[in-house]
Amino acid sequence: MRLLLLEDNAKLNQTITKRLILKGYKVDTFTDGLEAYNNIDEGYHCFILDVNVPSFDGVKLLKKIREYYTEVPVIIISASVELDVIKEAYDFGCNDYLKKPFFIDELEIKIAKLCNINDNIISFDTDCYFDFKSSLIICQGKEQRLTRKERLLLNLFLSHKNRLLSFDTIQNYVWEGNIASLESIRSLLRRVRKILPKEYIQTVVDTGYIFKTS
Template sequence: MKILLLEDNISLAEIIKEMFKEKGLNVDWFEDGEEALYNITNGYDCFILDINVPSLDGLNLLKEIRSRDKTTPAIIISSNIEFETIKKAYNTGCNDFLKKPFYIYELECKVDLLCNKEEEIIFCNNISYNLKEEILYDKNKNSIKLTQKEKRLLTLLCKTPNIAVSLDAIEQYVWEGEIVGISGIRSLIKRIRSKVCKEFIQTDNYGYKLITKK
């Protein structure tokens, strides 16, 4: 699982990163809201946002996130506990609001509750992909071998079914910023199509999208 953390308190951010690292999760940490905004399409499973940070505050960043992504869980962490601020956070689209100071265990529990839901995408011939396990199964529930990059791309597409993911976002998420170009992406898409049925992954001028049964 991949988390975007927006927090300008270095000590707190390091504690949060270490806690999630011990759980085997990846955390991309940003101190600046504008920098975080540039990266929000990189296939995150959860957003943890402080409000009072440089350049672009957490609530305005959340507004930008929700204009593109209505479903990925978002948790606001803030020492601003005024009722109007909390109300605005929920109205903007946060799933939970954690008041500072808090126990790290509280944040861990909230992320577990919001993000660790078993999800399954069904393809043709009862082939299915479990997002939590990142395992592709055939109709008899035998696992189908996937490379690490195939897993990352399939997971990225499954997170936003029926919505196109840009080529830039695919390159950022799967290759972590390494420039591979359209030929590298097409080659990876071709391999995945051979395993989940070609018609389930469609392309347009923007990028690729996964077409699902549900």
């Protein structure tokens, strides 16, 4: 299981990371909120976020995560006891809130309870799955490696299966805030459709796309 840890206290970051690695987790650590934000699409099973960090605070990052991942657990760790901060974190969809200082055992218990996902594989048909770790689509025994934008698009679709995604949502996520023409989006969709063995991606005219699974 792969975790993202955002904690700007270097000593605490190192302590948490060592303990989680000993538990068998794969941990990517960040001390800067913006750097963490630029990596949230890497296929994490759980996010552990401090609130008061440089560049981009943990609650803002939580809000961004929830725009794309409605079910991935998020644990907030913070020294703040301000009710407004705690309420805001829960309003934006955090799964649990751990006040500093805390025993690392407490965090381990929460991770085990909330983030019990055992692999990097997302199946979207009986013989098709996406491997986050290797950025591979495997369908009917055939492997296809994805480019960064292809991976971002598929990641977005599989996090919102059977739900409409607008052109703006795709642009904001896949182009990471930069402007993309409608033709660029359509070109990317055509490439991904060629990789997939079935017509999973359905077009909603003048609106966007739906990744349909059974």
